[in-house]
Amino acid sequence: MTDPLDFSFTVSATDGQARTGHIAMPRGNIRTPAFMPVGTAATVKAMYPEQVRDLGADVVLGNTYHLMLRPGAERMARLGGLHRFMRWDGPILTDSGGFQVMSLSALRKIDEEGVTFRSHIDGTAHRMSPERSIEIQGLLGSDIQMQLDECVRLPAERPEIEKAMHLSLRWAERCRVAFGEQPGKAMFGIVQGGDVPELRVESARALTDLGLKGYAIGGLAVGEPQAVMLAMIETVEPHLPSTKPRYLMGVGTPDDLMQSVMRGIDMFDCVMPTRAGRHGLAYTRHGRINLRNARHAEDTRPLDEASDCPAARDYSRAYLHHLVRSDEILGMMLLTWNNLAYYQALMAGMRAAIAAGRLADFVAETKDGWARAEA
Numbered sequence: 001m002t003d004p005l006d007f008s009f010t011v012s013a014t015d016g017q018a019r020t021g022h023i024a025m026p027r028g029n030i031r032t033p034a035f036m037p038v039g040t041a042a043t044v045k046a047m048y049p050e051q052v053r054d055l056g057a058d059v060v061l062g063n064t065y066h067l068m069l070r071p072g073a074e075r076m077a078r079l080g081g082l083h084r085f086m087r088w089d090g091p092i093l094t095d096s097g098g099f100q101v102m103s104l105s106a107l108r109k110i111d112e113e114g115v116t117f118r119s120h121i122d123g124t125a126h127r128m129s130p131e132r133s134i135e136i137q138g139l140l141g142s143d144i145q146m147q148l149d150e151c152v153r154l155p156a157e158r159p160e161i162e163k164a165m166h167l168s169l170r171w172a173e174r175c176r177v178a179f180g181e182q183p184g185k186a187m188f189g190i191v192q193g194g195d196v197p198e199l200r201v202e203s204a205r206a207l208t209d210l211g212l213k214g215y216a217i218g219g220l221a222v223g224e225p226q227a228v229m230l231a232m233i234e235t236v237e238p239h240l241p242s243t244k245p246r247y248l249m250g251v252g253t254p255d256d257l258m259q260s261v262m263r264g265i266d267m268f269d270c271v272m273p274t275r276a277g278r279h280g281l282a283y284t285r286h287g288r289i290n291l292r293n294a295r296h297a298e299d300t301r302p303l304d305e306a307s308d309c310p311a312a313r314d315y316s317r318a319y320l321h322h323l324v325r326s327d328e329i330l331g332m333m334l335l336t337w338n339n340l341a342y343y344q345a346l347m348a349g350m351r352a353a354i355a356a357g358r359l360a361d362f363v364a365e366t367k368d369g370w371a372r373a374e375a
């Protein structure tokens with residue numbers, strides 16, 4: 001029997017490399033495979049938290065980098081933490097900040113001690129060490145905390161990839177020490193190593209030796225072809241414990257999700273559904289639809305009459321086209337709602353398919369639905 005006050009991962013069925021099950025945490029269970037909507041600045045953009053919950057998300061992602069800059073980690077703690085602040089009472093996973101420092105901030109410098117950077121908001125200088133990142137995630141009240149790491153964009157030369165992977169391993173150890181023992185919470189390591197198989201294996205084995213509660217695969221979805229991403233998952237998977245969750249960071253399209261679940265991934269986060277929604281793009285059973293396109297101007301059909309999401313079922317494509325063309329806020333809201341609902345329906349479909357031993361059929365049927373619409 002697992003302790004309800006602690007963190008536990010249960011695999012209830014497998015289908016090939018794919019697994020379905022759940023993570024049990026004090027704030028609630030996370031059904032896996034799971035997609036985590038991104039709530040960067042303490043909000044899943046254009047969504048009420050109740051909507052995010054109702055469409056089936058069990059966990060959302062927060063960002064240490066953004067929240068430490070605004071409203072500030074100590075202020076967030078004084079306000080009662082991120083859950084109360086944004087009114088999300090389920091588990092929250094926070095990224096550690098390394099990725100956003102490299103992708104958003106100016107004048108950043110990485111050394112053994114940590115990262116030094118200037119805020120992309122007001123230019124103020126900041127320093128983040130592995131210890132400070134874990135401290136910030138604790139102040140936010142995060143349930144699953146990510147180690148501070150160095151993510152190298154691809155293509156990159158092997159020495160750069162190797163140096164960053166080794167630094168990330170040393171930082172993983174420092175984060176483990178800083179995190180200590182926090183029942184009911186978890187700190188995940190992040191496998192690095194770029195597109196170099198032997199570096200990926202070295203990273204996975206070293207992190208597994210730390211005996212962490214979960215393992216992320218980082219350094220992917222950074223410009224490499226899908227084939228390279230999938231090859232790296234296949235390289236790493238055998239070297240991660242099968243009894244712990246695997247989290248593929250920053251991924252991905254619906255097809256990425258299905259291909260990665262088939263290779264043994266349990267958790268995902270990606271801005272794709274929310275960002276695409278704000279740009280007029282709808283993910284549906286019929287494939288991806290660009291509502292800005294004039295062909296929708298008099299199409300009275302909804303995006304998907306079979307969906308149980310009102311945004312997909314109750315509004316005509318003509319209306320959505322009008323909202324998108326008019327840059328109306330409701331257009332962003334409805335398409336974000338539709339896209340997150342579709343992503344959660346896809347995850348629920350995969351969980352059921354794995355339990356029934358028919359994931360390959362589910363993937364084929366899903367891709368067939370996309371292809372039929374294209375024709």
Ligand SMILES: CNc1nc2cc3c(=O)[nH]c(N)nc3c(CCO)c2[nH]1
Pocket residue numbers: 095096097098099146149150151190217218219220221222249250251269270
């Ligand atoms: C959009 N692609 C992407 N690749 C990522 C890769 C990493 C990574 O290697 N490390 C950390 N800490 N975060 C990452 C994130 C942000 C979370 O989505 C990524 N996001």
